[in-house]
Amino acid sequence: MKKVKHGIICTVLFLLAACSGTAAPTLKEKSVTLEYGQNPYIDIQLESLLENYDDVKEQYQFSLSLFNADEEEIKEDRITEDALLQVGEYMLLINYAEDTEPLQLPVTIKDTVAPEFKDFKEKVSVDYGYDKDLTKLFSAEDLADVVIRIDGEVDTKKAGDYKVTVIAEDASGNQAEKECTITVKEKPKTSSSSSSNDSVGSSGSSSSSASKPSGNSGSSSGSGNTSSGSSSGSGNSSTGTSGNNQQACVVPDGQIGNSGKVFATREEAHEWGAAYQLEHSDELSRYWVGEVFDTCNNIKGYTVGFGYWKN
Numbered sequence: 596m597k598k599v600k601h602g603i604i605c606t607v608l609f610l611l612a613a614c615s616g617t618a619a620p621t622l623k624e625k626s627v628t629l630e631y632g633q634n635p636y637i638d639i640q641l642e643s644l645l646e647n648y649d650d651v652k653e654q655y656q657f658s659l660s661l662f663n664a665d666e667e668e669i670k671e672d673r674i675t676e677d678a679l680l681q682v683g684e685y686m687l688l689i690n691y692a693e694d695t696e697p698l699q700l701p702v703t704i705k706d707t708v709a710p711e712f713k714d715f716k717e718k719v720s721v722d723y724g725y726d727k728d729l730t731k732l733f734s735a736e737d738l739a740d741v742v743i744r745i746d747g748e749v750d751t752k753k754a755g756d757y758k759v760t761v762i763a764e765d766a767s768g769n770q771a772e773k774e775c776t777i778t779v780k781e782k783p784k785t786s787s788s789s790s791s792n793d794s795v796g797s798s799g800s801s802s803s804s805a806s807k808p809s810g811n812s813g814s815s816s817g818s819g820n821t822s823s824g825s826s827s828g829s830g831n832s833s834t835g836t837s838g839n840n841q842q843a844c845v846v847p848d849g850q851i852g853n854s855g856k857v858f859a860t861r862e863e864a865h866e867w868g869a870a871y872q873l874e875h876s877d878e879l880s881r882y883w884v885g886e887v888f889d890t891c892n893n894i895k896g897y898t899v900g901f902g903y904w905k906n
Contacts (some may be wrong), residue, residue, distance in 0.1 A: 715773055754782060
C-alpha cells in the first residue's frame with residue numbers, strides 16, 4: 596500500500612512540474628513596418644513585440660537575425676549611417692532556444708518622409724543672361740538621394756520677376772514644394788565703341804584711328820588696336836585674342852561614378868541605379884547620382900556610383 600501511495604505522489608509531482616514548464620514566447624503582431632533609416636536590430640523592442648515577454652524574459656536568451664528577400668543574412672554591423680537598410684521586404688528571426696524553430700517576423704522598410712529644404716529663400720536674384728543650372732540655387736536634405744526641379748519658366752535673357760515652384764523629390768517619390776520668385780536683373784548697359792576704343796587703345800594711337808578702327812593688323816604706328824597687338828586688328832577687344840582661339844568645353848577626368856555609366860537625365864540614372872543596387876544588394880549598400888560637368892560648367896549628363904557593405 597505504501598508503494599502505491601508513493602507512486603501516486605511521484606506521478607502528481609511529475610505532472611505539476613510539467614504543467615509549470617516555461618511557455619514559449621509568442622508574437623503580438625504578424626508583421627512590422629519601419630521607416631527608411633531605422634534599424635530592426637535597434638528599433639524593434641522585444642518587450643513591445645512579444646505577447647508574454649514578462650513571463651519569458653528571464654527564461655530565454657534572445658537573439659535576432661535579419662535576412663533579405665534573397666534569404667541572405669544582413670549582419671547588424673553592416674547597417675550604418677552611411678549604409679542604411681534599403682527600402683524593401685525582410686525577414687527577422689527571433690532566436691530564443693536551441694533545437695527550437697525561431698519566431699519569424701516579416702519586416703517592411705518604407706520611405707514616407709519628404710525631403711526638407713535647407714536655407715530656402717523665397718526671393719532669388721540672378722544676373723541677366725545667367726546660364727547655369729537654376730536648381731543649384733536651392734538645396735534639400737533627405738536620407739535618400741534628392742532631385743530638385745523647378746516648375747515654371749524663367750527667361751534669363753529677359754529682365755523681370757518669375758514666380759516658380761521649387762520641388763525636391765527623393766528616390767521614393769516623396770516631394771516637398773515651395774514657392775519662389777526668381778528675379779532676372781536688367782541687362783548691363785554697354786559703352787559706345789568710341790569710348791571703349793579710347794580705354795583700350797595704345798597711348799600712341801591717333802584720335803582718328805581710335806574712333807574708326809583700322810582693319811589691318813596691329814602695329815606701333817598708330818592703329819586703334821589693343822596694347823597687346825593682336826592680329827585681329829579690332830579696336831574692340833580688351834584682351835587682344837582672336838574669337839577663333841576660344842577654349843573648347845571638355846569633360847575633365849574624375850567625374851564618372853564607379854558604375855562607369857552616364858545618363859542623359861537624372862531620372863534615368865536613378866531608375867538604373869536603384870535597380871542595379873537591388874539586384875546586387877548582397878555587396879552594394881547604396882547608390883548615388885551626380886552631375887557630370889564640362890570645363891564650361893555645363894551639365895553633360897548624370898552618373899551613378901555605388902557604396903559597398905563594410906566587411
